[in-house]
Amino acid sequence: MPVERVALPPETRVRAGHEPLPPLMAPGTYAVDPTPWRRPWRAWEELSAAETAASGLYAPVYPVPLGPRNHLVLAPGDTRGTRLVPERCESHCLGIAAGEEPNLVCAGCGLGVGSREDDCGLWQTVWYAPGAVVRRPLDVPAPAPPPPDRPPYDGSDEADRGDLRLAAAAGAALARLLAASGGAPLALPAGPVAELFGRELTRLLPAGPPTRRVALAAPDLPEDRADVVLVPADRRTGEPTPPKAPPARPADAPVAVPVTARLWAGLALPAETSPMPLSGRPPAGVLRDDYPLPDRPGRLRGPDRHTLRWTLSRMPEVRQPWLRALYDRI
Structure with a gap:
């Protein structure tokens, strides 16, 4: 399925409530997250200004993630050819969350390709690891995204x-x-x-x-x-x-x-x-x-x-x- 690159939504890091949130990305779109992903973790005080700036950070956060950058972010419905490995999921409240190991693997060869999240308070998201998938241009246009859903403003x-x-x-x-x-x-x-x-x-x-x-x-x-x-x-x-x-x-x-x-x-x-x-x-x-x-x-x-x-x-x-x-x- 063709997907179109768009900007990473500002709500990507929002966590809220005890109910599952909808998909982060609109159907037919994907984004690239430039921030480092998870481990290795370091304390802010252990890093130089050059090291934190290289990670895209200019003010203290705790802890500082120094893992791979440029994960591809998609809606779960836009992924194909993968298999979920439940024992690699970090949380089991109302859904699943990404752990330290990829919980999505290639359905053909079993190589870890990324992680899926849909637990309570988290956006439903797939994070493809950089280097695990290849982006290729297609000769067909990406489908036009539908108008964004917006529930009624009734105070609920x-x-x-x-x-x-x-x-x-x-x-x-x-x-x-x-x-x-x-x-x-x-x-x-x-x-x-x-x-x-x-x-x-x-x-x-x-x-x-x-x-x-x-x-x-x-x-x-x-x-x-x-x-x-x-x-x-x-x-x-x-x-x-x-x-x-x-x-x-x-x-x-x-x-x-x-x-x-x-x-x-x-x-x-x-x-x-x-x-x-x-x-x-x-x-x-x-x-x-x-x-x-x-x-x-x-x-x-x-x-x-x-x-x-x-x-x-x-x-x-x-x-x-x-x-x-x-x-x-x-």
């Missing part, structure tokens, strides 16, 4: 679990907003952006007059001269979507903070329920009805603090003294 636990993706996306964006702030208060636009990020930014940044202004931006939105802009992330790379007309002088370009398209749509288009940004806007009072999604919730779940700290630890900017001190407080 089920709705709360379905909002984990938005909370993680907000946590990753908050980390980049903090780095872009320079350690000074930010002026947020009124509405969903202030509702989502205002409380955390007030708690984490010092009091005083704002020195930088935040705005929403996208290729199809009018230009807003702001210091920091929230833009849709490219689904394939996770990087900010480039503007149609770059500024004449690169020095004048604002700091671009990428957010997932689904979160950006909830912030920029509060009257629109699409999970993806539109090309332009519909007429006032007109809503799309070609996807099975409910209306936008009355409030967005706050940023996930675990994702916030995880993202900061992997940003070189966290080595700045003021941001490192903030990291240690979170």
Whole structure:
């Protein structure tokens, strides 16, 4: 089955609840996780700055994994030709979790190729070990992913679990907003952006007059001269979507903070329920009805603090003294 490479979802490290979570990856997609995997483990104090940076870490985490990097991440339904080895699974609560040895082996030769997880509180995921599988281009396009499922926002636990993706996306964006702030208060636009990020930014940044202004931006939105802009992330790379007309002088370009398209749509288009940004806007009072999604919730779940700290630890900017001190407080 063909699969298309996309950016690693920001909710990858989120663990929540006592019920199984849905698949991490959308059908027909895969991602590459650049972070080291499990053992050998080392204490942060035992490693030099060069060694931790080589592992993609710039602030203390405990313990530091130094295993292989670049695992391929897929939904279990997109894998073929493998066999599960139950005795290599680490946990048996409501499902299975990855252990120190691969719990997935090639159905033909028995070679360990990766691990599957679907225990309670974990996303249903397959992690193919780097070097165990070979990626080959195909002459057929990958299937178009379906619209993301989103349970109704009725205040129930089920709705709360379905909002984990938005909370993680907000946590990753908050980390980049903090780095872009320079350690000074930010002026947020009124509405969903202030509702989502205002409380955390007030708690984490010092009091005083704002020195930088935040705005929403996208290729199809009018230009807003702001210091920091929230833009849709490219689904394939996770990087900010480039503007149609770059500024004449690169020095004048604002700091671009990428957010997932689904979160950006909830912030920029509060009257629109699409999970993806539109090309332009519909007429006032007109809503799309070609996807099975409910209306936008009355409030967005706050940023996930675990994702916030995880993202900061992997940003070189966290080595700045003021941001490192903030990291240690979170």
